[in-house]
Amino acid sequence: MDQITRILDRLLALHPKEIDLSLGRMHRLLAALGSPEKRLPPVIHIAGTNGKGSVTATLRAILEASGKRCHVYTSPHLVSFNERIRLGSDSKFVSDPELFNALQRCEEANGGEEITFFEITTAAAFLLFAEHPADVVLLEVGLGGRLDATNVIDDPLVSVITPVSMDHEKFLGDDLSVIAAEKAGIIKPERPVVSAEQDPAAHKVIERQAARCRAALKVCGQDFAAQPDQGRMAYQDNDGLLDLVQPILGGGHQYANSALALAALKAANLLPDVTSIDAGLKSVNWPGRLQPLTHGPLVDMCPKGSEIWLDGGHNPGAGVTVAQFMGEQEERGPRPLYLVAGMLTTKDPVGFFRPFDGLVRHVGTVPIATTNTARTPEDLADLARCAGLEATPFPSLDAALADVAACAAKDGEPPRILICGSLYLAGEALARNKMAPD
16 A cells, blocks of 8 residues: 555545534644645636536646646546646646645644545645646535535635536535535635526526625626537627637537636636637547547457447436437437446436436446445446336446447447446546546
């Protein structure tokens, strides 16, 4: 066991027996560290249920194409914890020595007090961001917003709220308006906010919170929008039209994500020239989200000519988006679609699977080795059946893929395979396929 793993395990042991969302522990630790959150480069703060990672990756790509240095904080990671912290000085994930030093300082400053794993590792990110040069911090919320550990930032350049849907009900509530109120908690007095197009109930809450804070609100579909246009992307707002390249990330929803990123940059006075925007849109990299797998050990296990996709979406909103994308692929070239899925006990599998009804030949459900909060394959298969899908449990990812290969041999045509349902499973698949993010 290496020293990073050992210290992360120690920090995990400090976790309170029950999570009570609060900023008190975070303020205490940051004060003991000398308040690094007050010494950060300018911050763009991103909350929402789905699309946070894609929007953050798009922001980073465009800013770096324009010559800006970006610190980036995202969660969870896929293969290595280091993926959560990217330092703008060289645009790479934090190195092991730098990460260990920051975690060790946080552990010492915390003095053995109860604190959540996310809180103390967020403090380590702030310490690193305060001590390394950059032009912008792209700060992704972990859970909710109002009481999230990242929400100690008082004066962001802009707050961004991606689509809000049902997720983390145990912590955020089981009503969309309540969840939206938590997300809208990142809006700060007199600081601009941009929002995705929302369900009316969520929009009303975000609009009300922006008004309370006297924060200028721009909403996708009302104040700005992007859409495909003859093989390119047209972005339009109140100032006019930009003719841009198509987003490189897969799925029609990426037009809205790209629009949100562009509106955020404009609100932050950081929108570069069209050449830089195009270069950024062509270079966005966000692994584990509608990611095609074209080579590697997992691909070699599948029938020759298989089309293999990997996506870590895990809630009903993500199910709708991914199913829509798979439907678009079916229209371009019909193939039998097989899902290989693993999910956590905190998620809603029926809500996730339901949009796939009518699209999927079969679901193979698998365990997730990297977490102890995953549903058993048997339980998940039962829930997939509740959503109207045929499903079979398997003891491993390899066993599920072997079954797809056997079915494809009988069909006589190469399949379309989607490995889905959890970022933990996506991480396992990337590690198994020897494709760690960079």
